[in-house]
Amino acid sequence: MTKSGSRLQRKILFIMVPLLLVAAxxxxxxxxxxxxxxxxxxxxxxxxxxxxxxxxxxxxxxxxxxxxxxxxxxxxxxxxxxxxxxxxxxxxxxxxxxxxxxxxxxxxxxxxxxxxxxxxxxxxxxxxxxxxxxxxxxxxxxxxxxxxxxxxxxxxxxxxxxxxxxxxxxxxxxxxxYAGLLDFFVAPAIASVFLILCLFWVVNSQGRKINKRIYWFTENLERVKNGQKLSLEESDAYLNELVPVLTNLEVELKGYAENRQEREKIQKQITALLRTVNAAAEGDFTQKAAVTADTLGALADSFNLMVSDLSALIRDAKNSADQVSSSTRNILNNIEMMSRGAADQAAKTEDISQSAKEMAELITNTNQNAHRAAEAAQKAKTVAEDGSEILKKSITGMHIINNSVSEAARQVGILRENSTRIGEISDFIRELSSRTNLLALNASIEAARAGEAGRGFSLVVEEIRNLADRANKSAVEISDLISDIQNGISKTVRAIEKGTNEVSQGTELVDKAGDTFREILGTVDISTKSVVDISAATQEQTKFSKDIVSALEKIAGIAKETAENAKLSREAASNLEALSKTLNQAVEKFRLAH
Amino acid sequence: MEIAGNSYSILNIGDKYFGVEIFGVREIIQLPKFTKVPNTHKSIIGVFNLRGEIYSIIDLRVLIEMPANPVNNKNLVVLLRYESLNFGVIVDKVVDIVDIDPADLQQPDRDIPVSYKKFVSKYYKHDKLGNIYILNIAALSSAEEIAGYRYR
CATH class of the missing domain: 3.30.450.20 (PAS domain)
Structure with a gap:
């Protein structure tokens, strides 16, 4: 019976173990x-x-x-x-x-x-x-x-x-x-423990069966010894049972006697092995099975090897779990930073976007101002052209005035000549009156000398003297008037000369003003062109600022996405952290030899 | 004007007025072109010819010691005749011809300047013109300064 039991054990060992290992x-x-x-x-x-x-x-x-x-x-x-x-x-x-x-x-x-x-x-x-x-x-x-x-x-x-x-x-x-590693090594360990427990149960149950039979024989034997009679059926059955048993027992006892020491040794070994296996099953990997030269020794050796491999693997797993844990913490930190950065970025992008919008409005204002400036420049051009036209007319007017003044000067010259002639004439009249007066004086002397006869004549002479006096006075008045007129004419001539000078200066000034107006027209042309250029540039600026705003909006979108992704990453990292905690707890159960 | 026996022509020289009896006056003329005569008295300005008769021009200012004044063409010459002597006295103006009552004529007194006394016989106080000194033509014509150049 024990032989067949050990054969079964071997079968299990050599077929099931590899199969389970491969499956694991x-x-x-x-x-x-x-x-x-x-x-x-x-x-x-x-x-x-x-x-x-x-x-x-x-x-x-x-x-x-x-x-x-x-x-x-x-x-x-x-x-x-x-x-x-x-x-x-x-x-x-x-x-x-x-x-x-x-x-x-x-x-x-x-x-x-x-x-x-x-x-x-x-x-x-x-x-x-x-x-x-x-x-x-x-x-x-x-x-x-x-x-x-x-x-x-x-x-x-x-x-x-x-x-x-x-x-x-x-x-x-x-x-x-980490997860693969856990499954990779824990599964074969559990399988092996299960296998060893099976083996233990088989060996144990076979031993109990043998003991039961021995007890039955011993009890009947005791009854016979005590003088109790067994029934026929009982003794027959007993004998029937006993004969092969005894035969077997003989053989067994023979073998038992031979192998008794060995069996005791094996028993001890198995007990020791079972203790070790039990310890391993409870997670204590510090104990080692004794290795002997027999089959059990080989099993113990294999078991030891397996346990040490398992220990190494579990240590690796533990290390990995620690690494994963620290990595997870780093990742969480990173994600936190990233999340904060994304939030900052979103806020700043919002600010910049606002600024860019304000800038766009400013540019639009500038554009409108440029339009207004262009209109004003156009108006200025029209006004300058009108001014130029008016100035041309005033130049013509100045020339006409110049001619008129020259004509006036000529006329005044003629007037001066005429007045001079009148002066001469009045001088002549005065001379005439003076002579007449003298003649009258002489005539009155003659009349006085003629006495009574010249009396009437003296009256006439007196009248003639009066007339000559009046003529002289008039001539003097005319002379005075003429000299007044000549003074006036001199003043007029001077005024006309001054006027002529002023007119020629005025003509010059008006000519200069004409030049200035031409320059103004040129400058206004240039400024009109510049304003038109500015207007075009601001239109382009408006377009660019719109592009900037849309780009900023895209960036804000990306920042939002980043924030969302950070949230997802945080969840993933939290999961990872939980997993690593679980793994650590699982691995903590094992005690490892150092 | 009253016609009487004693008509006088009032002459003006400088600021003084002189009277000449009208019968002694031949004519009054403007200062003619005259010829200066060398080696004569300085009171004789020159001589001239009027209608074939020769007249000498006397400057009364020199004779009666009045301030000298250069002659110009506004001066008049009063032509006088005494006996056969013709001469002209240069004056500034001939003011008027007046009749003077002989009773109003006064003898020269000490109010008259000494230099005048040789040629002034009487004087007359005029309402407006002041003293009018009546010239003594005879004294003038016989004055040694003039008499030496008498033509005959």
């Missing part, structure tokens, strides 16, 4: 693959957020245009590089890499990397997964490099007008996973 490994591998997929998806989500941030940092336009390596060594690219290394630190990418690539012919070219400046400008492999990123879509790739398993997230780097100009690649090593 397959299950673990499936979970590992699944977790890798989940991780890839999470990474892609992170990369998406990072890529959005990077697009905002790069602001695009320079990445396309840069030609030489010296151009990469600018402050802008240094900052970008710092940004990439921050991305690396925050995501705990110890083995991975962060780089920005751009298209170069059939290949790609490294534009910025956070680690090795010498790598800038070098060619990079072209993956078909890059195509969607260059078209502005997110993608991912699973790859193995130098025996390491990596997940690569590929995101587009956007220009200011949201056209993709380059791509951002973030590589992360996969064996930092």
């Amino acid at each position: 490994i397959l299950l673990g591998a499936y979970d590992y693959y699944k977790s890798m997929k989940i991780q890839q998806a999470e990474l892609l989500e992170n990369v998406k957020n990072l890529a959005t941030m990077t697009a905002l940092i790069t602001k695009g336009e320079t990445i396309e245009k840069i030609q030489t390596r010296e151009e990469f060594n600018t402050i802008f690219f240094r900052e970008l590089q710092n940004q990439l290394s921050q991305i690396r630190q925050h995501n705990n990418l110890k083995q991975g890499s962060v780089r920005i690539l751009r298209r170069k012919g059939m290949n790609t070219e490294i534009v910025v990397t956070d680690q090795n400046y010498n790598a800038i400008g070098l060619s990079f492999d072209f993956w078909t997964e890059m195509n969607p990123a260059f078209d502005g879509q997110l993608s991912g790739k699973y790859l193995s490099k130098d025996g390491r398993n990596l997940v690569a997230g590929i995101a587009p780097v956007l220009n200011a007008d949201l056209t993709p100009v380059a791509i951002l690649i973030i590589e992360k090593e996969v064996n930092q996973t």
Whole structure:
């Protein structure tokens, strides 16, 4: 019976254990693959957020245009590089890499990397997964490099007008996973414990069966010894039972005697092994099964090996869980920062947008003012032309005045000659009157000498003297008048001369005014043209400011999206944190040998 | 004007007035072109010819020691005749011809300047013109300054 029991044990050991192990490994591998997929998806989500941030940092336009390596060594690219290394630190990418690539012919070219400046400008492999990123879509790739398993997230780097100009690649090593590892190692452990418990039950039940039979024989034997008679049927059955038993017993006892010591040893070994297995089943991996040269020893050795492997794996799992926990904390911090940054950005963008709108209004005002100025300039031109026309007329008028003044001067000259003649005539009259007076005087002397006869004559002479006196007085008056007239004429002549001078000066001034008006017309033309130019420029400005406003609105939209994404990322990271806590709790149950 | 036996022609020289008996006056003329005569008394300005008779022109200012005054063409010449002697006295104006009552004529007294006394016989006080000194033609014509050049 014991022989057949140990055979069964062996069967179970050699067939079931490998089968269970293979099944467990397959299950673990499936979970590992699944977790890798989940991780890839999470990474892609992170990369998406990072890529959005990077697009905002790069602001695009320079990445396309840069030609030489010296151009990469600018402050802008240094900052970008710092940004990439921050991305690396925050995501705990110890083995991975962060780089920005751009298209170069059939290949790609490294534009910025956070680690090795010498790598800038070098060619990079072209993956078909890059195509969607260059078209502005997110993608991912699973790859193995130098025996390491990596997940690569590929995101587009956007220009200011949201056209993709380059791509951002973030590589992360996969064996930092945890869920797969948990399933991979806990499942075979549980299976093995179950298997060992089965084995224990089988051995135990066989032993109890043997004991029962021995008890039955001993009881009947006691009854016979005590003089009790067994019934026929009882004794027959007893004998029937006993004969083969005894036969067997003989053989067994023989063997038992031979193997008694050995069996006791085996019994001890099994007890020790079971204690160890029980401890392991309770999570205590510090105890080790004693290894002997027999079959049980081989089993113990295998068990020890398994336990030590399990210990190592659980330690790894614990480490990984710790790493995951710290990474999750970092990610949460990053997300917090990102969220705050996005909120700030949204608020500032709102401010800028407001300012840009105000600027647009100002520009519109300027445009209206420019229109008004153009109209005013047109009016000024018309007025200046009218003024020029009036001035031409006044020049003609001045010439006419000049001619009139010359004519007046000529007439006054004639008047002066005439008055001079009148003066001569009046002098002559005075001379005449003086002579007449003298003649009258002589005549009155003659009359006086004639005595009584000249009396009548003396009266006539007296009258003649009176007339001559009056004529003389009139002539004197005329002389005075003429001299007055001549004074007046002299004054008139002087006035006319002055007038002539003033007229010629006036003509000159009017000519100058004409020149000035022509200059004004030229200047007004120029200013009209300038105002028209200003008007056109402000119209363009209006268009540009509208573009700026719409671009700002787009940026605000992106910031809003970033904030939403940050929220999603926070939820994902919280889930991750919860998972890592669960994992830690699961792993804490095990006590490991050091 | 009253016609009487004693009509006088009133002459004006400077600020003084002189009277000449009208019968002694031949004619009054404007200052004619005259010829200066050398080696004569300085009171004789020159001689001239009027209608064939020669007259000498006497400056009374020199004779009666009045302030000298250069002659000009506004001066008049009163032609006088005494016996056969013709001469002219240069005057500034001939004011009028007046009749004077001989009773109103006064003898020269000490109010008359000494230099006048040789040629003034009497004087007459006029209402407006003041003293009118009546010239003594005979004394003038016989004056040694003039008499020496008498023609005959």
